[in-house]
Amino acid sequence: MSRERALEIARRLREARFRALFNGGCVRDQLLGVRAKDYDIATDARPEQVTALFPNALQVGAQFGVVFVPEENSRGIEVATFRADGDYLDGRRPESVSYTDDPAIDARRRDFTINGMFLDPKSGAILDFVGGRDDLRDKIVRAIGDPERRFAEDKLRLLRAVRFAARLGFTIEPATLAAVRRRHSEISEVSAERVRDELTKMLTENHARAAFELLESTGLLEDTLPEIAAMRGVEQPPQFHPEGDVWTHTLMMLEGLRDASPTLAWGVLLHDVGKPPTFTPPQYAGDRIRFNTHDTVGARMAEAICDRLRFSRRDTERIVALVENHMRFKDVRDMRESKLKRFLRTDGFDEHMALHRLDCGSSHGDLSAYRYVEEKLAELTVEQVSPPPLVTGDDLIEMGYRPGKEFREMLQAVEDAQLEGAVHTNADARAWLRERYPSV
Numbered sequence: 423m424s425r426e427r428a429l430e431i432a433r434r435l436r437e438a439r440f441r442a443l444f445n446g447g448c449v450r451d452q453l454l455g456v457r458a459k460d461y462d463i464a465t466d467a468r469p470e471q472v473t474a475l476f477p478n479a480l481q482v483g484a485q486f487g488v489v490f491v492p493e494e495n496s497r498g499i500e501v502a503t504f505r506a507d508g509d510y511l512d513g514r515r516p517e518s519v520s521y522t523d524d525p526a527i528d529a530r531r532r533d534f535t536i537n538g539m540f541l542d543p544k545s546g547a548i549l550d551f552v553g554g555r556d557d558l559r560d561k562i563v564r565a566i567g568d569p570e571r572r573f574a575e576d577k578l579r580l581l582r583a584v585r586f587a588a589r590l591g592f593t594i595e596p597a598t599l600a601a602v603r604r605r606h607s608e609i610s611e612v613s614a615e616r617v618r619d620e621l622t623k624m625l626t627e628n629h630a631r632a633a634f635e636l637l638e639s640t641g642l643l644e645d646t647l648p649e650i651a652a653m654r655g656v657e658q659p660p661q662f663h664p665e666g667d668v669w670t671h672t673l674m675m676l677e678g679l680r681d682a683s684p685t686l687a688w689g690v691l692l693h694d695v696g697k698p699p700t701f702t703p704p705q706y707a708g709d710r711i712r713f714n715t716h717d718t719v720g721a722r723m724a725e726a727i728c729d730r731l732r733f734s735r736r737d738t739e740r741i742v743a744l745v746e747n748h749m750r751f752k753d754v755r756d757m758r759e760s761k762l763k764r765f766l767r768t769d770g771f772d773e774h775m776a777l778h779r780l781d782c783g784s785s786h787g788d789l790s791a792y793r794y795v796e797e798k799l800a801e802l803t804v805e806q807v808s809p810p811p812l813v814t815g816d817d818l819i820e821m822g823y824r825p826g827k828e829f830r831e832m833l834q835a836v837e838d839a840q841l842e843g844a845v846h847t848n849a850d851a852r853a854w855l856r857e858r859y860p861s862v
């Protein structure tokens with residue numbers, strides 16, 4: 423739908439005697455033979471002329487010549503006026519812009535050559551004023567013009583250089599890479615939300631290992647996620663982790679991520695974040711390296727990281743749960759039926775399963791607990807795992823119990839009995855409660 427809508431918008435701009443060119447990522451993707459997710463349009467029409475043609479357009483960036491034309495089920499089509507940018511004083515946005523009718527001037531303000539090309543949707547002609555086609559052919563990420571200036575203008579471009587190189591399997595051009603390495607600490611000036619979103623894209627674009635290796639080699643990992651950088655060189659017991667240290671293990675898991683949700687991807691990245699601070703070397707002959715309570719320590723650290731990066735409450739809870747529960751799989755065959763069923767009905771349990779599979783596949787390779795849980799999930803019905811309650815707090819009051827903190831314990835205990843198959847009806851549950859909680 424986006425391409426058809428973009429073509430329609432371009433057609434209406436041309437009919438009004440304005441230029442209308444596709445630009446940026448959609449042009450790059452077309453030249454790579456990849457389906458574009460979004461389409462942006464560059465034009466010589468001024469923002470007020472665009473909104474006159476599209477009265478429902480949103481002027482969210484009109485001061486920078488950017489207007490969004492809404493589209494159902496998408497972010498909308500960005501229509502931006504050709505412009506030159508003034509000075510960037512905040513490391514993100516220009517203090518002023520000046521409009522132009524020349525797309526070549528507009529191209530020179532953009533970030534990387536592979537993102538600086540235009541396409542005429544009517545003729546199919548590519549307008550390349552910055553050498554983007556050559557860099558696509560040679561698989562190079564190169565800043566347009568002076569890389570020092572490009573990164574000074576918008577510090578997020580430090581991360582974007584890494585992401586595009588990893589996602590496309592390209593190398594970063596030497597001068598551009600040198601500028602990233604010189605300026606890496608400036609990423610701390612970028613808002614937490616923008617850093618989070620860029621890191622999330624790295625984690626979910628199916629090239630997470632390459633991205634994080636580049637982050638590490640440029641110094642950006644230490645600046646954005648020092649807790650992950652701390653994994654380097656932290657040894658693990660070879661009988662469980664023949665692959666090597668915690669960093670290597672985490673990279674192997676990232677390499678296995680395919681079409682992962684953001685919460686699963688972050689859960690994988692952070693699942694062993696508690697190992698560096700809990701590392702304990704062997705204490706006696708025959709002992710081994712241990713990471714006691716690294717799951718609970720890691721959960722607290724993951725929550726702090728999510729808070730720092732301004733994750734939503736829901737996403738934070740999902741990520742923290744993945745970290746906190748990742749060691750529970752080793753005990754599934756010894757769990758009571760009630761405890762196992764409660765585990766199986768954990769919110770987003772498919773992500774817990776996926777993390778455990780990656781964890782095992784990137785270490786000892788033993789998937790027996792994973793297979794056991796798979797069998798249980800196939801065997802049990804939804805009602806068996808999460809049955810409707812047999813009694814409620816109102817029932818307890820009716821039975822003569824005084825409301826208080828014991829109610830929670832009583833209701834959980836009778837649900838455990840239900841999950842174990844010891845009670846099946848309201849009458850069973852009441853009798854069971856009378857026997858175990860005789861005082862009223």
